[in-house]
Amino acid sequence: MCCRPECRRALEFACTPATHTWYSTSIYQGPLGHGWHHAYDLALCVDAEESAVAMRAADGRGIAFNMVPVGQRDYNRREKMTLLHDVRGYAVLDHGAELI
Structure with a gap:
């Protein structure tokens, strides 16, 4: 995990509720992990x-x-x-x- 301030800001942006969704039945392994989908993926x-x-x-x-x-x-x-x-x-x- 990145500890630099710019990384934390990027992570906060990526994890806002409007930009990502998790599906437990998804077989997709994306950049946020298993089952996660986001607006830029x-x-x-x-x-x-x-x-x-x-x-x-x-x-x-x-x-x-x-x-x-x-x-x-x-x-x-x-x-x-x-x-x-x-x-x-x-x-x-x-x-x-x-x-x-």
């Missing part, structure tokens, strides 16, 4: 063989998109999110929030 995984892009949302849910070529996008109607693909890579637009 997102991931995108591209599976070219399956032509799919999977996203792990901040709450731990898996969200699937169709893989699209550069310049295209795929909308996930259920989640109200759009996968964007440009020359820099992928991004996800959450229509209820901000660019992820």
Whole structure:
């Protein structure tokens, strides 16, 4: 554990109730430990063989998109999110929030 003041501030920020959730049934081992999910712990995984892009949302849910070529996008109607693909890579637009 870090004892420097800047580390304590970072830890306090990471542990505010609005930014993290614990699921006892989760098999995920994240940066905060087993079952913990937080707002900045997102991931995108591209599976070219399956032509799919999977996203792990901040709450731990898996969200699937169709893989699209550069310049295209795929909308996930259920989640109200759009996968964007440009020359820099992928991004996800959450229509209820901000660019992820």
